[in-house]
Amino acid sequence: MKIAIIGAGNLGLSIAKGLIVNNAFTTLVLTRRNLEEIQEYEEYAKVKVTTDNMEAVQYSDILIFAVQPTQLERILEEIKDDLTEKHVLISTVTGYKISSMESLVGKEQFIIRAMPNTAIAVGKSMTCLCCNEIGEKRITIAEAIFNRLGSSIIIPENKMQAATVICASGIAFWMRLIRATTQGGVQLGFDAEDAQELSMQTCLGAASLLIESGKHPEEEIDKVTTPRGCTIEGLNEMEHNGLSSSLIKGIQASFKKINTITTN
Numbered sequence: 001m002k003i004a005i006i007g008a009g010n011l012g013l014s015i016a017k018g019l020i021v022n023n024a025f026t027t028l029v030l031t032r033r034n035l036e037e038i039q040e041y042e043e044y045a046k047v048k049v050t051t052d053n054m055e056a057v058q059y060s061d062i063l064i065f066a067v068q069p070t071q072l073e074r075i076l077e078e079i080k081d082d083l084t085e086k087h088v089l090i091s092t093v094t095g096y097k098i099s100s101m102e103s104l105v106g107k108e109q110f111i112i113r114a115m116p117n118t119a120i121a122v123g124k125s126m127t128c129l130c131c132n133e134i135g136e137k138r139i140t141i142a143e144a145i146f147n148r149l150g151s152s153i154i155i156p157e158n159k160m161q162a163a164t165v166i167c168a169s170g171i172a173f174w175m176r177l178i179r180a181t182t183q184g185g186v187q188l189g190f191d192a193e194d195a196q197e198l199s200m201q202t203c204l205g206a207a208s209l210l211i212e213s214g215k216h217p218e219e220e221i222d223k224v225t226t227p228r229g230c231t232i233e234g235l236n237e238m239e240h241n242g243l244s245s246s247l248i249k250g251i252q253a254s255f256k257k258i259n260t261i262t263t264n
């Protein structure tokens, strides 16, 4: 696959790393306004960096847009005359609707929206996808890319904002929980490095157990909570202090915010 990432910033570079580590492209073009930060990527075989989006379009079949919402419109205006029927446009841009992209590049262009998270750099992103009508003919290409770099599901476009909160912002929420449990571990006497290792591996174990068993979290929690034991003591104290409620309220606040920053 001849892939271009238009806007190799935080997310764009995470996608690039995932593609490179998984050898998941034929050619890869990375664009950015300032090349200094991405020059090192040219050391990888078949990777090119440029400031020229038009060149990236001409050189590639799959165009992944990873720019800020306010930057996308200008870029689509810039490249639209160079788009052909071979191009598949994949936008990771938050809150930028398919209909707005269609109004700039036309309904006949294959358009897919993807909402990955930065774990795509290590092939572990949960990515939500949706597409325009004609894009259904190419959605399997997007699934192939994002399944190689984690897991993907197809959702209706009206759930993309919620998906952004749960998956894209969500990775930051989980990392904060890892940090908090690390701090708890330090207070119990582990050095910071060991405490983080214990916390990360336990988090990975919890997710893996649920993924592999298909069980509900409470069923697995019941196996851990010895009656009158230390686990239920800790869990109840956390709940008295609003753990679940705080997470749910945070998710709601994030969702409220994302609906205010939607640009179209």
Ligand SMILES: NC(=O)C1=CN([C@@H]2O[C@H](COP(=O)(O)OP(=O)(O)OC[C@H]3O[C@@H](n4cnc5c(N)ncnc54)[C@H](O)[C@@H]3O)[C@@H](O)[C@H]2O)C=CC1
Residues within 6 Å of the ligand: 006, 007, 008, 009, 010, 011, 012, 031, 032, 033, 034, 051, 053, 066, 067, 068, 069, 071, 075, 092, 093, 094, 115, 116, 117, 118, 168, 169
């Ligand atoms: N950072 C994240 O974890 C996630 C971000 N997103 C969305 O992905 C998009 C990108 O986010 P980030 O990577 O965090 O932003 P960023 O600001 O780190 O990256 C955007 C990059 O685009 C470049 N750029 C701007 N105008 C350009 C142009 N005309 N041509 C080429 N490059 C240009 C900028 O120099 C910058 O490096 C946003 O819409 C964001 O909402 C979605 C999911 C997760």
Ligand SMILES: O=C(O)[C@@H]1CCC=N1
Residues within 6 Å of the ligand: 094, 164, 168, 169
């Ligand atoms: O925080 C944000 O607004 C963007 C969207 C999801 C991740 N980063």
